[in-house]
Amino acid sequence: MTAITDIPVRQPGGAETTLADHAGEVLLIVNTASKCGFTPQYAGLEALHRKYRDRGFSVLAFPCNQFGAQEPGDAEEIANFCSLTYDVTFPVYAKIDVNGPDAAPLFDALKAAAxxxxxxxxxxxxxxxxxxDRTGTKVERFAxxxxxxxxxxxIEKLL
Structure with missing residues (x-):
């Protein structure tokens, strides 16, 4: 499997990049939405990010509108919601699809690995x-x- 950090992703403005800045970190990659019953998990994700970031850990959010149209906003609306509602300091990338023919390559790789x-x-x-994990190759999925x-x-086991 290609390292997760080598797979192209999009920044909120649409520019293509990779997760190379996160190479060597333990990552928790999450498909998120602002109008979902699970949206309050942003608070817990931010708590994890703050607790472990100095030890080489990051939460990375990828907004997705594929489930019940629960992420209808554009990049600016999503960023404002995350910042103002949950004081999110972890990276929030461009809105993506996680399933189907237009699924982001990152999520295709994650689904195949776990x-x-x-x-x-x-x-x-x-x-x-x-x-x-820190190598970008071992992946575990959580519901x-x-x-x-x-x-x-x-996370503690991998740090």
């Missing part, structure tokens, strides 16, 4: 979380119902 229940590759809902604080012990 299939869901019974080997399913599709993402079922917003706030599916992928924990990636939307898994609270961010429940992932803390798994």
């Amino acid at each position: 299939p869901g229940v019974l080997g399913s590759k599709g993402i079922k809902w917003n706030f599916t979380k992928f924990l990636v 939307p119902t898994t609270s961010p604080d429940a992932i803390g012990p798994e």
Whole structure:
């Protein structure tokens, strides 16, 4: 598998980049939405980010509107919501698709590396979380119902 940090992603303004700035970090990559029942998890994600960032950890958010149209905003609206509502300091990338023919290559790689229940590759809902080790190759998937604080012990193992 190609290292996660080598896969192209888009910044909120649309410019293409990679996650190379996060090479060597433990990453929690999450498809997010502003109008979802799981949206309050932003607070827990931010708490994880602040707790572990000085030890080489980052949360990376990828807004997605594929599930119940729960992320209708543009990049500026999403950034304002995250900042004003949850004081988010972790990176929030461009809105993407996580399933289907237009799925972002990053999420195709994450789904292949860490299939869901019974080997399913599709993402079922917003706030599916992928924990990636420092090499960018070992990935573990967590369901939307898994609270961010429940992932803390798994992050600790990788730091």
